[in-house]
Amino acid sequence: MVSSCLAKVVCSDVRHNFLLHYLAAIIALAVTPIIFGLSELNEKMAAQPLEIMSPIFGMLLMTPIFMPEQNESISDVVRSKKTSHILVCFLRLLCSLLLTIALVGILALYMRYNDSKVTARLFAGAIGGALALGSLGFFSSAVGDNAVIGYMVSASYLLMNMILREKLWIFDMFSFSEGKTEINSWLYLSALVLIVLALLFRKYIKSN
């Protein structure tokens, strides 16, 4: 009963609130071959499109999770319901995570099909970048109670990463493009911490 109710909530969310964001992420994927060359690249060159576009997918899909409740009328209705709001947000997040991984996967497969050297570790590294930037947007929008704040912080971080590169130390999302060959596990860890903090913030601080 509860699970079917949650499934309905998520389906309705996808149709009414997130379709535009999903569409934006798909458009971003579709324009990738226009912006970058994707054929016959070695691992270092193949990392460039993957490491830049993956965080953009993550940012577009994970930042607006709390957006429907930005409207105070909706927020009032949500508060009056018995279903856990955090659980609904968590399910929305799962949907976005899956779609992010799927889009990065499609891009990686397309590049492999065009004889680019996309290795498993490069794919894992790109997913790490997507989760890190997406969760930064997710956390900022949770704290700022506004998806625009989330986009502002994550877009600025992406730009700073392009400029500062290695100066960002363990939080550099473009390590493969700089010639490194190890997966940056700090990105996964920071994504996990930011997601947990954002959910805790919404549950214990924002709801009071």
Add this chain to the structure above:
Amino acid sequence: MLFFKECKKILRSLSFWIFFVITALMFFTQYFNDGKFRASEYTGGYKIVENHEQIMNEAINTLMGEYTSNNYVCYPYGFYKAVSLKEKKKEKVEIYIQEMMGVDHNGIEDILESHLQEWLNTDHEGIEVYLESTSSDSIMDFFSQCPENRFDDLTVKSDLTYERFTEIMGEIDDILGGGSDFAVDALVFNYSRVDMTDEDSLKQYEAFIKYDRITYALARLFSDYMGIDLAFLPVFVSAVFVAADRRRRMSELVYSRSISSFKLVFTRYAALVVTMFIPIIVFMMIAFIQAKVVYSGEKMSMSAMFTLPTFWLLPNIMVATASGMLLTEVFSAGIAIAFQCVWAFRCLMSGSVALAGDIGKFDLICRHNSTFDRDIFMQCFNDFVFNRIFFMVISLLAVCIAAYVYDLKRGGKFNGFKLFGEGGLLRRKA
């Protein structure tokens, strides 16, 4: 007074403080870091000598190499892209090469033949084996299987004018989709660079001290760095601010006030621009104090660090704020942000390869990432002045339209374009 009330509101908003932190990060990690050290008298580097013969000959050698391997290196959006042309476009490029070199198709084949002989005469390990194993029917097929071909002794025909040459190069760049080594703007930079002598370096330093009086040069570098952030960050602050009435369900209350729509929208716009310029003024002061400390004892202009960045950066804030206000009123905050970010990113990435003097008449972001190269900046000074005034005027026009749209909304004649929700373009009818 309404203006101060609006300023107070913006100063208390989270988006403004995030704007402040991000611009501060840009300032301290980029400009402040570079400005810590005195500019050296012997900088090295390169200088541009606009030698048309050199440009034409070097370009034709590069073009021939890329044409024969049918692998053109392009950076249309600032990122690497290898372009391979289909037969028809390849033929077009060959016709242009023939015109520039004054030869026909057989002439091109002869050039390739002698190039191949040259290759074979020099010791290219395994080339004979490679030649035997290849199933190429013609010499062109053989070259197209080589990943990279280098030519260095080709010359253009003697009666080819530089004007016709740039015309052809522009057309070849269009065929390749832009961002190639043959883009007209990039020709001089790509093919007419020579290393600076000590004397050249000294001249640059003299211009830095004597004509730029230090702070003009530093102000250019400061504006270059800060201009990147200011081309897109203000749109977030402005979008949050404009959408706040709707979000807090205050729109109707504001609509019912007696203040005119134009006065309200312009007051808000002025408040946004002024508050977002405050951090920049603070950074200008810090940059000036730093310059005073680093170049103590030298004569410097006292006003340059304030006047030039104001003229350079204010239009960036004005444009991003105005587009945020207009598009948020007409569509939504999301559309405004997407538009401004794509515009700024496109402008940043597709700029010229040379970061000094990368200033066009209609470039949102003006780039001059150097404390030197005063002469290059002065060459495009008229474009720079036109550019900044143009964007100021455009932003004021955008605010006028935003005020008009706001007035329509206030009168209930328009409710903005929405995709979903009540009255949305994609809303399913029952």
